[in-house]
Amino acid sequence: MRHKKSGVKLNRTSSHRKAMFRNMVTSLFKHDRIKTTDVKAKALRSWADHLVTLAKRGDLHARRQALAIIREKDVVHKLFEQAPKRFADISGGYTRIIKLGFRAGDAAPISVIELTGEPPAAENAEKDKKEKKAKKDKPAAKASAAETE
C-alpha cells in the first residue's frame, strides 16, 4: 500500500534529493524556464510554488526562509521584487510543464518547466541595461529609472 507515501525518491538519498531540488529551483527562478525530465519537473513544482508563496508574503522572515533554499542571493531578491506583482492574481500553480519528447541516450521523457504569468524579468532587465547605457535617454524607461534612483 502506498498510504502516506507522497513524493518521489528519484533513486537519491534525501540529502542528495534536497540538494538537487535546491539547485533546480535556483536555476528555474534564475532563467524562468528549464529543461528537465518529466518526473523531476513535476516534483519541482511544489518547491517553486512554496518559494513564490514566500515571495508574495514578502516579509523578512519569508525572505530568510527563501535564502535558505535558493543558492543565489540575487535570485531571491529578484523573485521577491517581481513575484507579488507577477503572481498577484494567481493563487497557486505558478509553473507550467510542457512535454518535449524523449532524450537521446536514455529515452527519458523530457519536458520544459516555466513560470506562469507575464515575465517582466527580461523586459525590465533589458530596460535597465539600456537605461544604464543610455542614461535616461529613453522616455519608456522613466518609471523604472525612478525606481533605481
Added chain:
Amino acid sequence: MAVPKRKVSKSRRDKRRTHQKINGPNVASCAQCGEPAMQHHACPECGNYRGKNVLEKGE
C-alpha cells in the same frame, strides 16, 4: 509431477508468440505545421503547443 512430454518446437513456440506485439507510438499531427507530433507534447518541428510557440524556434 506433471512434466512436458516433448520439447516445444520452434514453430509452435513462435506461433504462440504471434499475439505478442508492440504498438507504435500514437502520433498525431501538429495543429500549426501539420508535421507528426506526439499528443500532449510540443511539436518537435515548429515548437508549438496549444497555439503557443513554446520553444522559441524560428518562423
